[in-house]
Amino acid sequence: MSPERPVFIISDHTGITAEIIGKSILSQFPGEAFATESLPFVDTLDKAEDAVNRIRDAWKVSSLKPLVFSTMTDPAARAVLDASGAVVMDVYGHFLGMMIGELGRPAIPMKGQSHSASDAGAYHDRIDAVNFSLAADDGLATQKYEQADLILVGVSRSGKTPTSLYMAMQYGMKVANYPLTPENFEQPGLPESLKPYLHKLRGLTLRPQRLAAIRSERRPNSSYAALETCRQELDLAARMMADAKIPVLDSSTRSVEEIAALLRQSLLKATR
Amino acid sequence: MSPERPVFIISDHTGITAEIIGKSILSQFPGEAFATESLPFVDTLDKAEDAVNRIRDAWKVSSLKPLVFSTMTDPAARAVLDASGAVVMDVYGHFLGMMIGELGRPAIPMKGQSHSASDAGAYHDRIDAVNFSLAADDGLATQKYEQADLILVGVSRSGKTPTSLYMAMQYGMKVANYPLTPENFEQPGLPESLKPYLHKLRGLTLRPQRLAAIRSERRPNSSYAALETCRQELDLAARMMADAKIPVLDSSTRSVEEIAALLRQSLLKATR
Numbered sequence: 001m002s003p004e005r006p007v008f009i010i011s012d013h014t015g016i017t018a019e020i021i022g023k024s025i026l027s028q029f030p031g032e033a034f035a036t037e038s039l040p041f042v043d044t045l046d047k048a049e050d051a052v053n054r055i056r057d058a059w060k061v062s063s064l065k066p067l068v069f070s071t072m073t074d075p076a077a078r079a080v081l082d083a084s085g086a087v088v089m090d091v092y093g094h095f096l097g098m099m100i101g102e103l104g105r106p107a108i109p110m111k112g113q114s115h116s117a118s119d120a121g122a123y124h125d126r127i128d129a130v131n132f133s134l135a136a137d138d139g140l141a142t143q144k145y146e147q148a149d150l151i152l153v154g155v156s157r158s159g160k161t162p163t164s165l166y167m168a169m170q171y172g173m174k175v176a177n178y179p180l181t182p183e184n185f186e187q188p189g190l191p192e193s194l195k196p197y198l199h200k201l202r203g204l205t206l207r208p209q210r211l212a213a214i215r216s217e218r219r220p221n222s223s224y225a226a227l228e229t230c231r232q233e234l235d236l237a238a239r240m241m242a243d244a245k246i247p248v249l250d251s252s253t254r255s256v257e258e259i260a261a262l263l264r265q266s267l268l269k270a271t272r
Numbered sequence: 273m274s275p276e277r278p279v280f281i282i283s284d285h286t287g288i289t290a291e292i293i294g295k296s297i298l299s300q301f302p303g304e305a306f307a308t309e310s311l312p313f314v315d316t317l318d319k320a321e322d323a324v325n326r327i328r329d330a331w332k333v334s335s336l337k338p339l340v341f342s343t344m345t346d347p348a349a350r351a352v353l354d355a356s357g358a359v360v361m362d363v364y365g366h367f368l369g370m371m372i373g374e375l376g377r378p379a380i381p382m383k384g385q386s387h388s389a390s391d392a393g394a395y396h397d398r399i400d401a402v403n404f405s406l407a408a409d410d411g412l413a414t415q416k417y418e419q420a421d422l423i424l425v426g427v428s429r430s431g432k433t434p435t436s437l438y439m440a441m442q443y444g445m446k447v448a449n450y451p452l453t454p455e456n457f458e459q460p461g462l463p464e465s466l467k468p469y470l471h472k473l474r475g476l477t478l479r480p481q482r483l484a485a486i487r488s489e490r491r492p493n494s495s496y497a498a499l500e501t502c503r504q505e506l507d508l509a510a511r512m513m514a515d516a517k518i519p520v521l522d523s524s525t526r527s528v529e530e531i532a533a534l535l536r537q538s539l540l541k542a543t544r
Binding site for chain 2 (some may be wrong): 169
């Protein structure tokens with residue numbers, strides 16, 4: 001077994017940005033063994049020195065040069081990390097230089113602008129959106145649909161709730177979701193509470209086998225989770241959504257993030 | 273009024289990584305006016321050419337050189353963007369070269385590894401965690417606390433629910449939350465259902481004025497939202513948490529992401 005290469009995620013703030021970048025980059029080297037450690041809130045030069053000591057200790061143990069993904073806004077702290085001798089990939093270190101060159105003015109180091117509450121308006125909107133999406137989950141609060149940016153429809157366990165919450169959190173969008181249940185299929189056409197909002201309806205579907213597997217985790221050996229039930233509900237839902245011309249996404253092999261980005265794109269295109 | 277500088281977020285996948293990086297970098301240049309457009313799923317050379325046309329059109333209109341934040345895994349697509357003449361800041365373009373130099377092997381371009389469902393195990397854990405956190409929201413499902421990675425406690429509207437959901441989504445952690453209500457303060461000590469889990473309890477608090485403002489949005493002019501009620505509940509909760517030696521975070525000026533990163537760090541330190 002080859003030794004694991006040490007990887008450090010270092011940030012003067014939450015480390016969320018550095019973590020995402022590290023994950024993206026490391027995934028392009030499948031088969032390599034990495035041991036990742038996160039060091040968030042490294043916001044003084046002393047803490048940066050401590051981080052360097054940890055980098056050097058890990059280097060000694062593994063004998064492989066450590067990789068560092070970092071977001072350090074203070075140039076002096078970046079210099080401390082650089083002096084570790086590790087492969088330091090700092091987003092600010094590289095891109096700020098390009099920005100300064102183009103804009104012809106210095107950057108103002110501000111920690112954690114991307115994940116703080118410092119832009120109070122935008123932050124409030126996001127939390128507001130999360131609260132909206134919780135309140136309008138699973139067919140609740142249909143009287144609030146006027147305020148929704150998007151209303152997701154689909155059968156039970158088609159991925160509506162995590163998608164709604166993710167879009168609220170990430171994009172500050174107010175996303176309601178409405179489950180299509182067997183009762184909805186008894187009368188023709190869309191459920192009454194959805195009819196006025198056709199332009200902001202989007203459907204989620206998935207493969208019957210996948211739905212049966214997901215439902216089985218919740219209620220094993222139930223008729224609810226039976227493949228035949230799933231197939232039937234998905235068919236009826238697909239027909240209803242096609243008749244109403246609701247754009248539908250298949251969530252079988254897509255992550256919440258992918259579904260969210262595709263839905264946002266679809267809504268933007270519709271309003272262009 | 274000075275013209276807005278065009279900014280493009282371009283990705284061959286969701287664009288979430290590029291969006292976060294762009295936001296981080298642009299925030300270091302306060303006072304500049306930027307007009308940002310997202311172009312996700314630019315996953316063919318044709319679409320990259322289309323993106324370049326949009327960049328050039330925006331350049332003509334604003335007369336300021338556009339900025340591009342991108343995550344393009346295909347080197348050919350990166351070359352197409354580079355040829356636009358804009359300031360192209362591509363995470364892969366820069367860091368992959370450093371990685372290849374260090375690892376001595378080529379990268380394998382794989383789109384959207386950071387936000388796809390391709391790592392099925394880790395993805396399943398995250399969705400599982402979201403479902404757990406929804407099921408164990410607001411004092412529900414206390415019988416599941418054994419499975420929780422973290423149980424948040426605090427008075428109503430202290431930020432427990434968004435924090436729980438964010439930690440589940442971002443870190444795949446199972447986070448329950450339990451509201452401390454006036455009834456809980458009638459008997460001494462922690463509520464019974466929390467007692468066995470002291471090691472995984474963390475408290476949230478905030479300033480009375482902030483809590484009153486948040487509660488007023490939900491129920492204006494209620495005794496629930498009155499400053500005096502808020503002050504009293506926060507005092508009693510603070511005393512209860514201090515007696516039980518539960519570490520407490522103040523969410524008054526912190527974002528959900530900051531709270532989440534601090535809580536994760538606190539749990540990691542406790543287990544070291």
